[in-house]
Amino acid sequence: MTTTDLQPAGSAGSALSAAGAVPMSKGLQRQARQALDRVAVNAAVAVATERSRAVLTEExxxxxxxxxxxxxxxxxxAPLGEARFRAIVDACALGSAEAISRWGR
Structure with a gap:
């Protein structure tokens, strides 16, 4: 079985140097790259979700x-409408808070 060192693209000077890389077969290298790609995608989704939550919160x-x-x-x-005004604004605030808390789950 042929093995090669797994190093991320552009890894010169990175934490994974040639001396610290783990020897892997080409199949394992492919699986590792796919796993790293999934991690990168998940991180990008998490960042986009958090930014969206911040925009919704600000709005x-x-x-x-x-x-x-x-x-x-x-x-x-219109002082006689006070209870109704408060109820309407409170309902809107509560709805916004609930929508924000559900966002990205």
Whole structure:
């Protein structure tokens, strides 16, 4: 069986030097490359998911802030609607929080 050293592309000076590489057959090299590719894809998906969650969170905060300001204003001009205004904005805030917590699961 022929073995070669497994080294990632561009590994000169990396933690896996020729001296520290593990001898592997070509079949094992292919499996290792595929496993590393899966890890890289999973990492990219995790980063994209986290960035998306941050964008959603920022948007929700801005929206709820604007709605809260509107709520405060409406309470001053229509005090009898206070309970309804609060309930509507609270429901929106709760829905946003739940959507954000579910994102990327």
């Amino acid at each position: 929700a905060l801005l929206n709820i802030g604007a709605l809260s300001a509107l709520e405060a204003h409406l309470i001053t001009i």
